[in-house]
Amino acid sequence: MSSRAVSMGTAGYRDGSTGEPATAEDVVSAIAPDGSARRWSPSRAACLTLAIGLLVTAALALTSLGLYNRNEDRLLGLRARQLGLVLTAAVTSTQTPLASAAELADATGGSPQKFHAFIDSYVGPGRQFASVSLWPLGTSHLAPVVVAGSTPALAALPAQAHALFARGEHTRLLNVTGILGTANPGLGYEFTTPGIRHGFAVYAESPLPKDRRSKLSSDSAFSDLNYALYLGHTRRAGELLVTNIRRFPIGGRQASDVVPFGDTAFTLVVTPNGSLGGTFFESLPWIICGGGVLLTLAAALLTDRLARRRRYAEQLVDVLDRVAAENRDMYTEQRSIAQTLQHALLPDELPELSGMEVGARYVPAASGIDVGGDWYDIVDAGDQQVLVMIGDVSGHGLRAATAMASLRHAALAYAAQDHGPASVLARLSDFVNGDPHEHFATMLCALIDVRAHRLTVASAGHMAPLLIDDAGSDGQFVEITANVPIGVVRNSPYEEVTVSVQPHTTLIAFTDGLVERRGEIIDTGLARLQATATGQRLPLEDLLSMLAHGLASEGHHDDTAIVGIRWQS
Amino acid sequence: MAELDAEPPTTVEIDTQVDPSGAQIVTLRGELDSSNATSLVAAVASITAQRPQRLIFDLTGLSFMDSAGIAVLINTTRKTSVSLRNPSPIIRRVLGATGLADVLPIES
Numbered sequence: 001m002s003s004r005a006v007s008m009g010t011a012g013y014r015d016g017s018t019g020e021p022a023t024a025e026d027v028v029s030a031i032a033p034d035g036s037a038r039r040w041s042p043s044r045a046a047c048l049t050l051a052i053g054l055l056v057t058a059a060l061a062l063t064s065l066g067l068y069n070r071n072e073d074r075l076l077g078l079r080a081r082q083l084g085l086v087l088t089a090a091v092t093s094t095q096t097p098l099a100s101a102a103e104l105a106d107a108t109g110g111s112p113q114k115f116h117a118f119i120d121s122y123v124g125p126g127r128q129f130a131s132v133s134l135w136p137l138g139t140s141h142l143a144p145v146v147v148a149g150s151t152p153a154l155a156a157l158p159a160q161a162h163a164l165f166a167r168g169e170h171t172r173l174l175n176v177t178g179i180l181g182t183a184n185p186g187l188g189y190e191f192t193t194p195g196i197r198h199g200f201a202v203y204a205e206s207p208l209p210k211d212r213r214s215k216l217s218s219d220s221a222f223s224d225l226n227y228a229l230y231l232g233h234t235r236r237a238g239e240l241l242v243t244n245i246r247r248f249p250i251g252g253r254q255a256s257d258v259v260p261f262g263d264t265a266f267t268l269v270v271t272p273n274g275s276l277g278g279t280f281f282e283s284l285p286w287i288i289c290g291g292g293v294l295l296t297l298a299a300a301l302l303t304d305r306l307a308r309r310r311r312y313a314e315q316l317v318d319v320l321d322r323v324a325a326e327n328r329d330m331y332t333e334q335r336s337i338a339q340t341l342q343h344a345l346l347p348d349e350l351p352e353l354s355g356m357e358v359g360a361r362y363v364p365a366a367s368g369i370d371v372g373g374d375w376y377d378i379v380d381a382g383d384q385q386v387l388v389m390i391g392d393v394s395g396h397g398l399r400a401a402t403a404m405a406s407l408r409h410a411a412l413a414y415a416a417q418d419h420g421p422a423s424v425l426a427r428l429s430d431f432v433n434g435d436p437h438e439h440f441a442t443m444l445c446a447l448i449d450v451r452a453h454r455l456t457v458a459s460a461g462h463m464a465p466l467l468i469d470d471a472g473s474d475g476q477f478v479e480i481t482a483n484v485p486i487g488v489v490r491n492s493p494y495e496e497v498t499v500s501v502q503p504h505t506t507l508i509a510f511t512d513g514l515v516e517r518r519g520e521i522i523d524t525g526l527a528r529l530q531a532t533a534t535g536q537r538l539p540l541e542d543l544l545s546m547l548a549h550g551l552a553s554e555g556h557h558d559d560t561a562i563v564g565i566r567w568q569s
Numbered sequence: 570m571a572e573l574d575a576e577p578p579t580t581v582e583i584d585t586q587v588d589p590s591g592a593q594i595v596t597l598r599g600e601l602d603s604s605n606a607t608s609l610v611a612a613v614a615s616i617t618a619q620r621p622q623r624l625i626f627d628l629t630g631l632s633f634m635d636s637a638g639i640a641v642l643i644n645t646t647r648k649t650s651v652s653l654r655n656p657s658p659i660i661r662r663v664l665g666a667t668g669l670a671d672v673l674p675i676e677s
Binding site: 392394395396438439440442459460461462463481482483484485488489512516518519520521522523558 | 600603606632633635636637639640641643644658659662663665666667668669671672
């Protein structure tokens with residue numbers, strides 16, 4: 001029971017009156033970003049980052065792929081022309097010995113010995129020609145007279161032979177037969193020295209691979225290419241001389257070149273055997289794709305995280321605003337509670353006194369929620385006597401207020417026993433000394449004889465009251481010794497002084513909040529009070545209101561009590 | 570005297586040392602009021618627990634002291650002999666006005 005009572009008496013008003021104060025921690029934990037209960041959904045910024053990143057990646061990859069393709073096409077074209085140059089050289093090396101042999105035959109009248117001596121080194125397996133033969137022109141029966149190597153296939157084809165040699169007499173070129181034979185295909189060509197009537201034609205045949213297939217040796221300068229070589233200017237399948245390409249028609253990247261060959265030409269088609277520019281450039285688009293996607297994902301994740309942090313921070317700001325608003329409300333409420341409590345500890349109403357006008361003000365500090373320790377009492381002591389007490393317990397809060405309340409009631413009790421001001425203070429000092437709450441109090445006690453216009457005052461470390469004359473033009477502080485405050489030393493003596501006052505005198509007693517300012521000696525504050533209170537003769541209530549209002553307007557730091565008493569005669 | 574705590578916080582610096590004569594010196598700088606007097610209560614409690622002969626509050630650097638601060642000084646007098654060193658005229662005047670000149674003597 002007792003602990004319940006304590007709880008209600010002290011902290012209860014705080015908890016009970018404010019409902020359930022939400023602390024920042026409570027609400028923040030509810031919106032914490034790692035809360036597993038929250039369903040994850042990517043932020044809009046992250047989606048945007050992802051989309052832009054993927055688009056950029058795709059554009060870069062496509063650009064890189066386009067550059068790669070263009071480069072490969074260009075390289076392949078260059079390689080085709082290079083291979084064409086090599087072929088051109090080969091054609092020349094084919095024509096030259098035949099032209100020389102024809103000239104030799106014409107000069108020697110077709111001497112077989114001379115012919116053999118010249119041409120034999122070019123003929124045979126693994127050499128340039130399979131067969132070279134010498135054909136006299138201008139005879140009715142067209143046949144070779146000298147043959148080096150194998151028998152020419154043309155010997156069995158008189159119609160073709162006629163056509164070929166008839167054509168040869170009119171050109172300065174190598175005349176090509178086309179592909180001869182099917183079982184052992186070969187290519188035949190002849191050269192006739194132009195301008196010699198009934199001279200000799202030199203005819204040669206070179207074998208073609210049976211299936212037209214031939215590999216380039218792997219150490220060839222052109223091992224990076226696949227090729228197909230056609231006779232003539234077109235790519236007719238029947239004119240295919242040799243190739244290492246397996247699939248026809250030729251697909252994919254390709255380049256071609258045409259090399260003149262006698263009265264016809266070779267058409268060369270090449271395709272790349274792998275990447276000509278190197279594998280790095282080939283895989284660059286994929287590298288860009290992979291790297292770009294990874295970077296984009298990382299950026300999107302980072303963006304998402306930042307976006308969620310920002311959202312969290314915004315929520316946090318909302319929460320803090322809410323908590324701040326609640327704290328403000330709570331503060332206002334508690335301040336109002338403190339002020340209510342303060343007023344409950346002060347007299348409800350002041351006594352009606354004949355011959356005296358009385359008034360009082362209590363001005364709470366401009367801010368703060370604690371109960372102050374200032375108090376006052378005006379007591380009708382009977383027989384035209386009035387007891388005025390005003391005091392100030394050091395510190396603030398409930399303990400100071402409790403100390404103040406007990407001090408105030410003890411003072412009233414001592415005063416009721418007809419003790420004079422000094423005696424009241426001395427007894428209070430003994431009553432309070434050793435207070436474990438470590439407060440002390442300054443206190444002014446004044447006994448006023450209304451009829452005799454007399455005032456007996458004692459001070460326990462309290463500021464002397466101000467006496468203002470009937471015109472309101474002169475104010476003097478009562479000259480008293482400030483004895484030691486209550487609650488400091490036991491058995492301390494207290495002095496009292498008695499002064500006579502003029503009719504219509506006003507007494508202003510106050511606590512130090514009225515005159516004390518930080519960084520200012522109190523004499524300055526006392527002089528300011530003296531000047532403010534004596535400018536003009538005001539009704540007592542107006543005078544008190546003016547003093548209280550002056551305090552409130554300057555945002556003072558301390559609670560202040562002011563008591564005013566005015567002789568009506 | 571009830572200083573309220575919603576004001577901007579005031580600060581007081583508290584240094585303690587022993588003077589060659591064996592007296593404990595507690596040096597206070599800044600402003601001592603109800604918002605920070607408890608820190609002085611704690612500092613003084615740890616010193617008086619060692620039962621020093623004498624304790625001197627050096628107030629040279631203290632610009633303001635309210636009743637809560639004075640209460641700490643007064644309570645220290647219950648534990649040991651206390652004197653004040655070099656209080657400012659403002660503080661000196663407050664001590665005089667509150668009748669504490671004898672309780673909290675100022676070093677001559």
